[in-house]
Amino acid sequence: MFDASLVYFVGAGPGDPELITLKGYKILSQADVVIYAGSLINKELLEYCKDGAECHDSAYLHLDQITELMVNGVKNGKLVVRLQTGDLSLYGSIREQGEELAKHNIGFRSVAGVSSFLGAASELGIEYTVPEVSQSLVITRMAGRTPTPELESIERFAAHQTSMAIFLSVQGINQVIAQLSKGGYPDDTPVAVVYKATWEDCQIIRGDLTTIADKVTKAGIRKTALILVGKFLGEEYHYSKLYDAEFSHEYR
Structure with missing residues (x-):
């Protein structure tokens, strides 16, 4: 259903784990690699991940390290989710991440969240x-x-x-x-x-x-x-x- 050649940027919602969108939940539950935005993300959301999924806290990672995780995941045929707080369109920094992915010929899709x-x-x-x-x-x-x-x-x-x-x-x-x-x-x-x-x-x-x-x-x-x-x-x-x-x- 989802394309593992892309990275999915998912808006996690404001905090309540039930306020992630249904589409966001479906992608998260199928992801092989999840890079989440530290303490801004309610850790209960990670319970939606399947057994064996790699979950990485990006709080202490810089842009190059985040990019490396995403690129390596895609190149290894894994479904990669970048889980960010609220909705991606507000203070989300997805453009700079997308531009780094483009250097590796990797595209992305955005899944709206609740701000x-x-x-x-x-x-x-x-x-x-x-x-x-x-x-x-x-x-x-x-x-x-x-x-x-x-x-x-x-x-x-x-x-x-x-x-x-x-x-x-x-x-x-x-x-x-x-x-x-x-x-x-x-x-x-x-x-x-x-x-x-x-x-x-x-x-x-x-x-x-x-x-x-x-x-x-x-x-x-x-x-x-x-x-x-x-x-x-x-x-x-x-x-x-x-x-x-x-x-x-x-x-x-």
């Missing part, structure tokens, strides 16, 4: 898009070791005052809040920090721009958490027109 920003929404029971409150979602991160383009700073995005999901930035929560405030969000803007969304040890911290940083610091959360910002977290809500009795069925 942690979706897992966080399910934990909170919220929608990022609320009628007449917010109809857009900004997904971004604070500049760190990986810089961000000047036009994509948190401060500039904050000027829109729409829903935001901020990845890879909780370690700098004070700087994030400062940029959000400087960009235009009012002090009473709701904020939620979701640590390890959908994992058994998930934590949710709520506050506003004036309180959230202290709460996060006291909780000792410094990684593996999303910062969610915007009025979508508040009490304001308006019914959509989708199920209005007067709304055309064509749009259902």
